[in-house]
Amino acid sequence: MSGTTDIPPIDLDAPDVNADVLIVGGGLVGGTLACALAQHGISVAVIDSEDPEALVEEAYDGRSSAIAGACQRVLEGVGIWAHMDSGHQGPGGGVQPILNIRVTDTDSPLHLHYDSDSVGGPMGYMAENRTMRLGILARLDELKDKATLIAPARMADHGREADGVWAVLTDGRRIRAKLMVAADGRGSRVRDAAGIRLVSWPYHQSGIVMTVWHEKDHRGIAHERFLPGGPFAILPLPGGHHSSLVWTEKSRLADHIMDLDDDLFHAELASRFGDFLGEVKVVSKRFCYPLTLQFAPTYIDRRLVLVGDAAHGMHPVAGQGMNFGLRDVAALTERLVEAHRLGLDPGGADVLEAYQRWRRFDNLLMLGLTDGIVRLFSNDIAPLRLARTLGLAAVNKLPGLKTFFMRHAMGDIGRLPKLMQGTGL
Amino acid sequence: MAQAFATTANPDELAKFEAMADSWWDPVGKFKPLHKFNPARIAWVRDAAALHFNRDATTERPFEGLTLLDVGCGGGLLSEPFARLGFKVTGLDAAAKNIAVASLHAERNGLEIDYRCQLVEDLAQTSERFDVVMTMEVVEHVADVDLFLRAAAHLVTPGGMLVGATLNRTLKSLALAKIGAEYVLRWLPRGTHDWRKFVKPSEFAEALRAGGLRVEDLKGMSFDPLMDEWHLSDDLAVNYMLRAIKAE
Secondary structure, three states, X not given: OEOOEOOOOOOOXXXXXXXXXXXXXXXXXXXXXXXXXXXXXXXXXXXXXXXXXXXXXXXXXXXXXEEEHHHHHHHHHOOXXXXXXXXXXXXXXXXXXXXXXXXXXXXXXXXXXXXHHHOOOOOEEEEEHHHHHHHHHHHHXXXXXXXXXXXXXXXXXXXXXXXXXXXXXXXXXXXXXXXXXXXXXXXXXXXXXXXOOOEEEEEEEEEEEEEEEEOOOOOOEEEEXXXXXEEEEEEEOOOOOEEEEEEEEEHHHHXXXXXXXXXXXXXXXXXXXXXXXXXXXXXXXXXXXXXXXXXXXXXXXXXXEEOHHHOEEOOHHHOOHHHHHHHHHHHHHHHHHHHHHOOOXXXXXXXXXXXXXXXXXXXXXXXXXXXXXXXXXXXXXXXXXXXXXXXXXXXXXXXXXXXXXXXXXXXXXXXXXXXXXXXOO | OHHHHOOOOOHHHHHHHHHHHHHOOOOOOOOHHHHHHHXXXXXXXXXXXXXXXXXXXXXXXXXXOOEEEEEOOOOOOOHHHHHXXXXXXXXXXXXXXXXXHHHHHHHHOOOOOEEEOOOHHHHOOOOOOEEEEEEEOOHHHOOOHHHHHHHHHHOEEEEEEEEEEEEOOOHHHHHHHHHHHHHHOOOOOOOOOOHHHOOOHHXXXXXXXXXXXXXXXXXXXXXXXXXXXXXXXXXXXXXXXXXXEEOO
């Protein structure tokens, strides 16, 4: 692996793929980055372990993402959104605008109400992860002159040297590039190989995620309830009668809930969900994720950049994981396109340092804010309960503060990359 | 005395750069200030060339079909970017070791650049001419500024342009570029520059006029310590760049 040797084990003078940028991981963040760079004339090779064919055939697996306004502009700007927004609209396809967000505290009559009218346009969108993955695949196919998707594939070995990077796949194929991007998620192997150690702390909380069907139309309203065990979010999906649930509980309790049979699970769920949408049924598998806050102390190394969850992972309470991943994408794209148009090496240290300066501050700020919100709302101590009840009421009464929170949730705070402002590069 | 100035090569200066040649491409080495400097000055030259030759700088290889001569190319820190932008680049340097370093680096990066260890006045004796002649941070190191700039001007094709950059000879440049950069901030090795050899914009322009060029634009460069970046400014007192054209 890199660091242990500077000499490629085999002849790399005639690689099978030669690109400006090698992206390891073709998920939502890596895939969007590939589209963004290829669209601006920077050649990319993307290695992904999942088989694209399987993704197309895959049944409705229940995982969805909230897409903040600024992220929607990125997806639109790089040509992915058009594929997500067209064709089948409804369960299993399309996008759902979030028209309204209602935040409530346990048993409290005071609540926070965000409404799309006060910001002009939807608060954000919900889409199944599968819809986004398919949109990325369709866009990569349109950009195939500049983008090479290598999937399913795994790296056997890789290295980063003064003049470039290389990778050898398990099937023997060889790739050369000027820059390597680690978009391989929380457990990033590329990051580990670079010796970048994560700073992390667990919350002893887990998020149970699933898709439900409900009798009444959700009318595009998202609900976030701060229950004693943690936030409980109901997020509207396309078609009107499906919603995505994010149910946070203390980890020990969450494990217990995951083990319940369908009837008992449903009873636990119904007691939290309520009956405002009529009858409710779970229609997907249940997923359970332990919540941890983690970040890499550095995002760059020689000819290496970390993006998305490989660089920072956060509690999903504010739905900011993908939001911040796409900010990385937009900022890195802007820096690399600038360098490309100056004829500069995309893996040059100055280019990478400029990216790191821009992103690290933003991400640490957001990690801190999200952490503060979670600690405030996941605690059942009486004075804190009072504080948050009053806090919610106060936020609702102060339009400036509310707009700040709203714009933050929509991903509009900080020095925004051009792609997030909806302007071209 | 006239005989002693019949060359632009300054042996002391050449020896200094020969000794540092291995560091050209080390982004945190002795030439780090030049790496930091590069984005702002490349952008300025690129935009000037795009305007002059009516090319769109946001396209792939916008300068395809045009030739560029990089006089005093060093390790090729500017020759390579301009080759990627589509120019057919010729790099000239009086130090053989610079040419060796530049050639090896270009080859490893798959770039075709014609590097030559030659003096500009010797190339001017031939019939070769270039659409763009560029001489960045070089005149302050040559033995005979007038001869050097006249030769460079002579190498520009009619209708072509010359871009140059250097350090002004002012009290501010003595304080910042010499004492500040070499002794206080240690950005540059001590002795990199001799302030007495810095060139005033009027002297630069006069030598080019003698070579048949008309100066069109002068721009300063300033360092922003907060952003750790260089940007263009109207302050010509320290670092400045100049663009001149030759009539058709």
